Amino acid sequence: MTDEAHPRSAFGAPPQGGAASGPAKPVPRRPLGVQQSLGPVLTVLGALGVVWYAAATWLNAPQVIERVLSDRPGWGLADLLPLTWSMERPVLPAPHQIALDMWRSTVDWPLNSPRSLLFHTGVTAASTLLGFVMGTLLGLGLAVAIVHSRTLDRSLFPWIIASQTVPVLAIAPIVIVALGSMGFTGVFPKSVIAMYLCFFPVTVAMVKGLRSPGVMELELMHTYAASASHTFWKLRVPASLPFLFPSLRVGIAAALVGAIVAELPTGAQAGLGARLLTGSYYGNTVQIWSALVMAALLGLVLTGAVAAADKWLTPGGRK
Amino acid sequence: MRAVEAGVVAGAPVVRVQQMSVRFPGEPPVVALDRVGLDIAEGEFISLIGPSGCGKTTLLRVIADLEQATSGDVTVNGMSSMQARLSRAYGYVFQAPALFPWRTVLANVTLPLEVQGVPREQARETARIQLERVGLKGFEGKYPWQLSGGMQQRVSIARALGFEPKLLMMDEPFGALDEITRDRLNEQLLRLWERERRTVIFVTHSIPEAVFLSSRIVVMSPRPGRIVEVIESRLPADRTLDVRETPEFIDIAHRVRLALRDAHD
Numbered sequence: 001m002t003d004e005a006h007p008r009s010a011f012g013a014p015p016q017g018g019a020a021s022g023p024a025k026p027v028p029r030r031p032l033g034v035q036q037s038l039g040p041v042l043t044v045l046g047a048l049g050v051v052w053y054a055a056a057t058w059l060n061a062p063q064v065i066e067r068v069l070s071d072r073p074g075w076g077l078a079d080l081l082p083l084t085w086s087m088e089r090p091v092l093p094a095p096h097q098i099a100l101d102m103w104r105s106t107v108d109w110p111l112n113s114p115r116s117l118l119f120h121t122g123v124t125a126a127s128t129l130l131g132f133v134m135g136t137l138l139g140l141g142l143a144v145a146i147v148h149s150r151t152l153d154r155s156l157f158p159w160i161i162a163s164q165t166v167p168v169l170a171i172a173p174i175v176i177v178a179l180g181s182m183g184f185t186g187v188f189p190k191s192v193i194a195m196y197l198c199f200f201p202v203t204v205a206m207v208k209g210l211r212s213p214g215v216m217e218l219e220l221m222h223t224y225a226a227s228a229s230h231t232f233w234k235l236r237v238p239a240s241l242p243f244l245f246p247s248l249r250v251g252i253a254a255a256l257v258g259a260i261v262a263e264l265p266t267g268a269q270a271g272l273g274a275r276l277l278t279g280s281y282y283g284n285t286v287q288i289w290s291a292l293v294m295a296a297l298l299g300l301v302l303t304g305a306v307a308a309a310d311k312w313l314t315p316g317g318r319k
Numbered sequence: 320m321r322a323v324e325a326g327v328v329a330g331a332p333v334v335r336v337q338q339m340s341v342r343f344p345g346e347p348p349v350v351a352l353d354r355v356g357l358d359i360a361e362g363e364f365i366s367l368i369g370p371s372g373c374g375k376t377t378l379l380r381v382i383a384d385l386e387q388a389t390s391g392d393v394t395v396n397g398m399s400s401m402q403a404r405l406s407r408a409y410g411y412v413f414q415a416p417a418l419f420p421w422r423t424v425l426a427n428v429t430l431p432l433e434v435q436g437v438p439r440e441q442a443r444e445t446a447r448i449q450l451e452r453v454g455l456k457g458f459e460g461k462y463p464w465q466l467s468g469g470m471q472q473r474v475s476i477a478r479a480l481g482f483e484p485k486l487l488m489m490d491e492p493f494g495a496l497d498e499i500t501r502d503r504l505n506e507q508l509l510r511l512w513e514r515e516r517r518t519v520i521f522v523t524h525s526i527p528e529a530v531f532l533s534s535r536i537v538v539m540s541p542r543p544g545r546i547v548e549v550i551e552s553r554l555p556a557d558r559t560l561d562v563r564e565t566p567e568f569i570d571i572a573h574r575v576r577l578a579l580r581d582a583h584d
Contacts (some may be wrong), residue, residue, distance in 0.1 A: 212571055218415045219385055223411040224434045234430065311537045314421075 060084040093286045102290040123270040131194020132255040139202025147210040173265045194258035198251040205247030208239025245310035284299040334359040339391030343390045350543035351377045366529035374544025409486040410479030416471035418463040425459035428478045449477040469480030469500035548578040
């Protein structure tokens with residue numbers, strides 16, 4: 001028979017796992033106050049800087065001593081430190097070297113030049129976004145199919161999970177070569193790899209989200225003689241939104257990783273992955289690091305955009 | 320053990336249950352309802368009362384086509400319960416409000432109207448009127464979690480009444496509320512019934528609630544679930560909660576209590 005659901009106990013329950021199983025109170029979003037967050041952020045940044053400079057000295061010192069200081073007897077720490085922080089090809093570049101390289105490679109060149117870091121960032125962002133859109137659509141499609149068909153649930157899910165156990169580094173060249181032979185080059189093949197990593201979290205979360213309405217909500221729609229499409233659009237879809245957006249944040253980050261990995265093994269001419277690859281060919285560690293930092297910044301911007309979309313599109317959460 | 324067949328009231332019954340049994344599979348199978356018979360006339364307020372496991376909720380769910388009878392016959396407005404559900408003949412109020420947290424109070428009440436294809440503006444107007452009737456004017460734009468438990472349940476009643484069903488089924492709608500809130504909602508529900516005279520089937524395990532609200536009280540007993548007695552109640556129509564102090568009320572409550580006790584022996 002029906003369970004003795006208690007409205008008072010459901011009241012104030014977290015929305016997790018039961019967006020529709022009762023009047024769940026959305027977790028209030030705490031606005032990130034600049035004054036509150038700046039202190040801790042700066043503290044961490046300062047500590048990171050100290051560790052980084054120390055590590056740069058530690059890792060670069062053997063080369064500096066061997067190449068430069070061995071000719072100068074009686075050198076001290078004051079000679080060593082500036083040299084380890086200003087090498088042309090250090091093992092670990094100092095933060096200011098990376099910052100300077102990023103500044104030069106973004107400002108000194110026009111946006112359409114292959115020497116501009118922003119040009120490569122744009123290329124990677126394009127394949128990431130296309131892959132994210134394709135991956136999200138694929139993920140949603142699979143989730144809807146799985147929720148509506150028991151057969152598909154049993155037959156598809158093992159393959160979906162198996163697909164994620166194949167290392168993307170192994171499958172990326174195969175996909176790119178195969179698509180290239182079919183005439184697809186440029187952004188599209190890279191987007192396919194991005195999609196390959198992106199769809200999985202979306203599928204898993206949406207299967208859970210679309211199944212989150214409780215028995216009572218489903219029976220309520222049943223008493224209205226609601227059609228399957230009404231139940232889907234008016235109950236299952238809104239109930240799944242709290243599950244969708246966290247998965248999109250994971251998905252877009254995964255798409256970025258996929259796009260960069262897809263640029264690595266195929267001798268791509270453009271993109272942050274290509275930049276990483278040429279950097280390592282020529283031992284240009286500063287270039288590798290600035291591409292890495294740029295990839296991290298791109299990831300922050302993309303996940304931030306998804307979080308902002310969540311805030312605007314989720315009803316009831318806004319206050 | 321005697322099965323009491325409720326007397327047929329004048330006019331075609333809104334709900335007719337004949338020799339209806341529900342068995343749930345298991346070892347041994349659970350007999351939730353055993354050859355139950357009940358006729359409900361238009362405009363009656365019927366309470367189903369009994370201890371846990373007597374099948375009162377199951378009986379309501381079979382009438383609402385949320386559960387299937389193993390044998391016997393159930394008709395609603397002369398149709399099968401499934402046809403009645405598909406023609407949207409009834410409103411159903413669950414134990415919990417079951418409001419959609421992403422919808423405002425108003426949008427929760429328009430939900431069944433949207434499903435039925437009522438034009439948007441008309442649905443909103445109807446929802447406003449229903450909310451006013453349950454005393455929630457001014458709360459249309461709030462979200463369910465901003466309301467107390469009693470207010471949430473009133474929203475769910477407004478939602479069930481929105482498409483003007485002739486038959487209203489309520490499954491322990493106030494069971495989870497505190498007694499003060501429950502008293503107030505009982506009084507409001509009674510006023511609503513007096514005003515509109517919809518047929519109501521109300522499941523409860525509270526004797527005072529059943530006696531206060533009902534025109535007939537159906538007493539049920541468990542193992543197997545069956546109807547043991549049907550008690551008529553003729554309290555004054557415009558009664559308030561004070562009626563609970565009158566000898567008539569106490570007499571009916573006493574008869575209900577006796578029937579429940581007999582059923583247990």
